[in-house]
Amino acid sequence: MAEIVSLSDGIAAVVHDGDTLVMEGFTHLIPFAAGHEIIRQGRRDLTLVRMTPDLIYDQLIGMGCASKLIFSWGGNPGVGSLHRFRDAVENAWPLPIDLEEHSHAGMANRYLAGASGLPFAVLRGYVGTDLVAQTDTIRSITCPFTGEVLTAVPALSPDVTIIHAQRADRKGNVQMWGILGVQKEAVLAAKRSLITVEEIVDSLDPQPQEVVLPSFATTYVAVAPGGAHPSYAQGYSLRDNAFYTEWDAISKDRDTFLRWMDENVMRRAPAA
Amino acid sequence: MTAAYTSDEMMTVAAARQLHNGTVCFVGIGLPSTAATLARVTSAPDVVLIYESGTLGAKPARLPLSIGDGILAETADAVVSVPEVFNYWLQPGRIDVGFLSAAQIDRYANINTTVIGSDYRHPKVRLPGAGGAPEIAASCREVVVVLRQTLRTFVDRVDFITSVGFGQGPGDRQRLGLSGSGPRVVITDFGILTPDPETCELTLVSVHNGSTAEDARAATGWPLAVSPDLATTDPPTEEELTVLRRLEATQGA
Known part of the structure; x- marks a missing residue:
C-alpha cells in the first residue's frame, strides 16, 4: 500500500545518487515541485529518463544533477531550444552529459x-x-x-518513477485524467514510485476518461498543490504558456539561470 | 485586389490547403500545428486532427502553444495514452497525412531534426531530436512537410537522417519496408515542391506570388529541378489571412 508522506520525505526516500529516474507527464501534469525538491536535496549522477525533457530536465541538467539523459524530444514546446540541455551537450556545462536517443x-x-x-x-x-x-x-x-x-x-525499468496527478484518497489510490501520456506505464515499470497530487480527498468521484492507480501499485503519495506549474493539472490549473516563453530568456545565459534557480528553487521551502 | 501578406503567411496558407474534410492528419509541432488549425477553422472543418499527446479528433479554435495544451484534450473525440496513439493508431496505417516540419531537408526529402554538424557526439547545434517524426514519416499514408527555404535548411545532404523521405532515391522506401508512400509535397515560403515520379527528387512546381524560380534556386543547396509547367500559387484569401492573424495573435492564450 502506498504511504502518504511529505514531499521532502518522499523524495529523500525514493531518489538516490546514481539512480535511473523517470519523471513523466506529456505537457500536462509534469511533476515540477518534485523536480525542484530533487535539486534542493542535491542529488547527483542521475540517469534522467523522459520522452520530452521539457523545462523540468533543463533545470535538473543545468543544476548538475544528471550524467545521462534517455529521451526522444528535447525542446521547449512551441518556443524553441532547451538552452541548459544544449549547453550540456554542446559545451559540457556544467557537466558532460551522455545521451541515449530514441523516438x-x-x-x-x-x-x-x-x-x-x-x-x-x-x-x-x-x-x-x-x-x-x-x-x-x-x-x-x-x-x-x-x-x-x-x-x-x-524495456525501461527505472529505479524510480515520479509523476504528478490530480488527487488521491486517504488510502493512497491515485486518480488522474486528461492527457495522461505514458505515466501509468512509467509507474508500473519502476521499482519505486512517488506520486505528487493536488489534493487528498475522502472519495474519488468518477471523472471522464480517468485512470486510477491502485494504492498497492505505488510506493509513496505526497501532496503538492500547484506541483505541476508551469505545466498544468486539468481541472485545477491552466498551462502557464507565458512562463514557457519567458524560460527562453531565463535559461539562455548561465548566470541568469543560476540566479533564477537560487531565488525560485533553492531558497524556497518545499510544500509541507 | 488582395491585401498585403508576408511570405510566412503565404506558406502557412498554402500548407493549410493541403488538408481536406475527412482527412485524418497527424499534426507535428510548430508550423504544421498552425497550418492544421487554420485548415480546420476555415476550409476543412471536418479534418480529423491527431496529436502525439494522444488527442484524437481535437478541435482547437485557437492556436495551442504545445501539442499537449488543454484545449486539445477538452475538444477531442478521444484522449488516449501515448503508447496507444503510436501503436494502435499510427503504426497500422490508420492515418492519411503526417504533417511535419524540419530543420534540414535534402533533395530526397529526408528530414533532420537532430543535430547540425557532422559529429553527432559533438554537434555544432543540438536540435530537439526525433519526437514522433520517424514513425510518422514511415507509417502515415503520405507526408506533407512545411518549412522555410534557405541555404541552411535546403541542403544537398542532411547532417543526420532523423526521418526518412525517399532515402537515396527510387525504391528505397520499399527496400526499407516503410508502409507509407512518403512525402507528397513540401511547402516553403517560396513555393511548392513535389517529388518527381521517376527520380523522387524534389521539384519546384509552384512559386508564390512575388517569388521566382531563381529565388527558390538561390535558397537551395543543390541544383533545384523546376517543373516546365511551373504554376503560381493562389494568394491568400481575405478570410484565410484574417483567420490566420487572429489565430497567431492568440497563440497559447
Whole structure:
C-alpha cells in the first residue's frame, strides 16, 4: 500500500545518487515541485529518463544533477531550444552529459515493456534513420512466425518513477485524467514510485476518461498543490504558456539561470 | 485586389490547403500545428486532427502553444495514452497525412531534426531530436512537410537522417519496408515542391506570388529541378489571412 508522506520525505526516500529516474507527464501534469525538491536535496549522477525533457530536465541538467539523459524530444514546446540541455551537450556545462536517443514510439514501447514485465518491445520504427547507428538500444529482431524483420527496444525499468496527478484518497489510490501520456506505464515499470497530487480527498468521484492507480501499485503519495506549474493539472490549473516563453530568456545565459534557480528553487521551502 | 501578406503567411496558407474534410492528419509541432488549425477553422472543418499527446479528433479554435495544451484534450473525440496513439493508431496505417516540419531537408526529402554538424557526439547545434517524426514519416499514408527555404535548411545532404523521405532515391522506401508512400509535397515560403515520379527528387512546381524560380534556386543547396509547367500559387484569401492573424495573435492564450 502506498504511504502518504511529505514531499521532502518522499523524495529523500525514493531518489538516490546514481539512480535511473523517470519523471513523466506529456505537457500536462509534469511533476515540477518534485523536480525542484530533487535539486534542493542535491542529488547527483542521475540517469534522467523522459520522452520530452521539457523545462523540468533543463533545470535538473543545468543544476548538475544528471550524467545521462534517455529521451526522444528535447525542446521547449512551441518556443524553441532547451538552452541548459544544449549547453550540456554542446559545451559540457556544467557537466558532460551522455545521451541515449530514441523516438517517441520507441520510448513509449520501452515503458510498455517495462510495465508488462517483458525484457523488450517490438515495433515498426527507426528503419533507415541515423538513430540506429548512434543508439545501441535499437536493434532488429526477426518475427518467429512470419520471418519479417522488425525493430526491438529494451524495456525501461527505472529505479524510480515520479509523476504528478490530480488527487488521491486517504488510502493512497491515485486518480488522474486528461492527457495522461505514458505515466501509468512509467509507474508500473519502476521499482519505486512517488506520486505528487493536488489534493487528498475522502472519495474519488468518477471523472471522464480517468485512470486510477491502485494504492498497492505505488510506493509513496505526497501532496503538492500547484506541483505541476508551469505545466498544468486539468481541472485545477491552466498551462502557464507565458512562463514557457519567458524560460527562453531565463535559461539562455548561465548566470541568469543560476540566479533564477537560487531565488525560485533553492531558497524556497518545499510544500509541507 | 488582395491585401498585403508576408511570405510566412503565404506558406502557412498554402500548407493549410493541403488538408481536406475527412482527412485524418497527424499534426507535428510548430508550423504544421498552425497550418492544421487554420485548415480546420476555415476550409476543412471536418479534418480529423491527431496529436502525439494522444488527442484524437481535437478541435482547437485557437492556436495551442504545445501539442499537449488543454484545449486539445477538452475538444477531442478521444484522449488516449501515448503508447496507444503510436501503436494502435499510427503504426497500422490508420492515418492519411503526417504533417511535419524540419530543420534540414535534402533533395530526397529526408528530414533532420537532430543535430547540425557532422559529429553527432559533438554537434555544432543540438536540435530537439526525433519526437514522433520517424514513425510518422514511415507509417502515415503520405507526408506533407512545411518549412522555410534557405541555404541552411535546403541542403544537398542532411547532417543526420532523423526521418526518412525517399532515402537515396527510387525504391528505397520499399527496400526499407516503410508502409507509407512518403512525402507528397513540401511547402516553403517560396513555393511548392513535389517529388518527381521517376527520380523522387524534389521539384519546384509552384512559386508564390512575388517569388521566382531563381529565388527558390538561390535558397537551395543543390541544383533545384523546376517543373516546365511551373504554376503560381493562389494568394491568400481575405478570410484565410484574417483567420490566420487572429489565430497567431492568440497563440497559447
